Amino acid sequence: MTRLGDYQVKAADGERTLMVNVSGAEHGWPIFLLHGTPGSRTGPMPRPGALYRRGIRLISYDRPGYGGSTEHRGRRVVDAAADVHAIAEQLGLTRFSVVGRSGGGPHALAVAARLASRVHRVATLVSLAPSAPDLDFAAGMTPDNAAGFDRSAQPEAAGLSERLLRRARRVADDPRVLLDQLLADMTDADRLIVEEPAIQRLLLISYREAVRSGPYGWIDDVLALRRDWGFDVGEIKLPVYLWHGAQDNFAPAAHARWLARNIPGAILDMQSARAHFGAVEALPKVLTWLAGGDRPESFEMPEIAGPVSVEPV
Numbered sequence: 001m002t003r004l005g006d007y008q009v010k011a012a013d014g015e016r017t018l019m020v021n022v023s024g025a026e027h028g029w030p031i032f033l034l035h036g037t038p039g040s041r042t043g044p045m046p047r048p049g050a051l052y053r054r055g056i057r058l059i060s061y062d063r064p065g066y067g068g069s070t071e072h073r074g075r076r077v078v079d080a081a082a083d084v085h086a087i088a089e090q091l092g093l094t095r096f097s098v099v100g101r102s103g104g105g106p107h108a109l110a111v112a113a114r115l116a117s118r119v120h121r122v123a124t125l126v127s128l129a130p131s132a133p134d135l136d137f138a139a140g141m142t143p144d145n146a147a148g149f150d151r152s153a154q155p156e157a158a159g160l161s162e163r164l165l166r167r168a169r170r171v172a173d174d175p176r177v178l179l180d181q182l183l184a185d186m187t188d189a190d191r192l193i194v195e196e197p198a199i200q201r202l203l204l205i206s207y208r209e210a211v212r213s214g215p216y217g218w219i220d221d222v223l224a225l226r227r228d229w230g231f232d233v234g235e236i237k238l239p240v241y242l243w244h245g246a247q248d249n250f251a252p253a254a255h256a257r258w259l260a261r262n263i264p265g266a267i268l269d270m271q272s273a274r275a276h277f278g279a280v281e282a283l284p285k286v287l288t289w290l291a292g293g294d295r296p297e298s299f300e301m302p303e304i305a306g307p308v309s310v311e312p313v
Contacts, residue, residue: 004048006041008068009061012086019068020061020087024051029291030096032084032111033060033283037103037225038168038178038218040067040209044202044280046287054284056291059096061087063107065217067209075220078230080107081114088118097290099123101279102251103221106130106229109263112238113231123241123286125279126248129255130229140252142185151226161219168215175207187247189275199280233263240266241289243282245274 007020021041028051035043041060045051051058063080064072072079088096097120100108105127112122131137131151138146148160171178183194193199210217240263244256253270260268271278 006068007091009087009090011064011070011072012082016064016070016072017068018061018064018070018083018087020059020091022057022059022091023048024054024056024058026057028052028055028057030057030059030088030091030093031287031290032087032096032098032108033058034080034098034100034104034107034111035060035063035066035206036101037221038066038171038207038210039102039104040206042067042202042209043101043206044199044283046284050284051287054288054291056287058287059087059091059093062209063104063217063221065214065220067212067217069217071214071216071220073216073220075224076227076230077106077224078110078114079224081111084111085115085118094118095120097121097123099125099283099286099290100127101125101283102276103128103225105251106225109233109236109240109259110229110231112240113233113235116236116238119238121239121241121290122236123243123290124256124259125243125282125286126245126251126276127242127255127259128225128251129258130233131226132258135254135258137255139254140249142249144181144185145250148222149225160222164219164222165215168211168218171207172211172215175204175211178207179203185249186277187249187275189245189247189273190277193277193280199277233259236263241269241286242266243269243279243286244271245276245278246270246272247275250276 004022009018009020041062062069098108098111105124112119138150242256246253260266
């Protein structure tokens with residue numbers, strides 16, 4: 001049985017440590033939640049009581065360089081699979097689901113591609129897509145995100161790292177700096193969510209924890225998302241659910257449509273009135289889907305709760 005709370009887990013290389021949090025139902029269906037960029041294991045998630053009622057054991061961890069996890073210089077998106085595998089092994093999990101939010105979406109897809117025999121279902125919330133010839137990567141994206149994630153907009157990684165280094169230091173002093181910039185760039189749909197005091201408090205906690213031990217998790221995340229991910233999303237043969245807000249200007253809707261075209265059988269749930277931070281409110285529904293279906297446990301969960309808007313691709 002996995003106890004609840006924080007753990008330090010050894011990475012597969014035996015040298016790094018990963019800071020992990022487990023919440024919800026101790027005997028529940030295990031689901032990995034991979035945080036955004038920047039972010040941490042403390043990011044917004046349903047309360048433990050809500051997870052317990054859904055029969056879900058939620059596992060979140062700081063990607064290398066964030067929070068309490070050791071840095072892994074030069075990491076690629078695909079390397080998240082080895083870290084999730086190490087956590088699963090040390091928590092005694094043989095089968096699980098995985099969801100990634102924003103910058104965590106590509107990392108969740110990497111887990112699905114590399115650990116197919118152990119992953120039941122995978123979902124992404126407002127995920128980025130990889131750089132591809134048939135995707136106008138920065139179209140509809142905020143200038144700040146375009147400058148960071150679109151390698152054609154800023155091909156020199158050294159300059160990007162220096163800019164992120166200065167920014168992360170300011171966020172470490174006052175995480176409100178990052179939140180205020182995000183608020184200035186947001187659509188009205190996102191502002192309605194993020195202006196809620198409870199959501200702001202959770203975001204500020206997550207941002208502060210993200211850069212607590214330095215800026216390099218954030219820098220390495222951005223560099224990993226810019227370069228080749230180390231796997232092809234077309235390799236994924238598992239059930240995949242892609243949730244996205246059509247008004248998203250941090251990871252524009254074209255990214256989700258590209259993923260839906262390139263992942264066999266993926267479900268695309270495009271919400272016309274939602275944007276990027278709508279993912280916070282969508283997470284409980286997505287977790288219910290991830291815990292459902294034909295799985296080895298004896299208890300039953302419903303499919304996606306509520307109507308799903310499936311957009312043709």
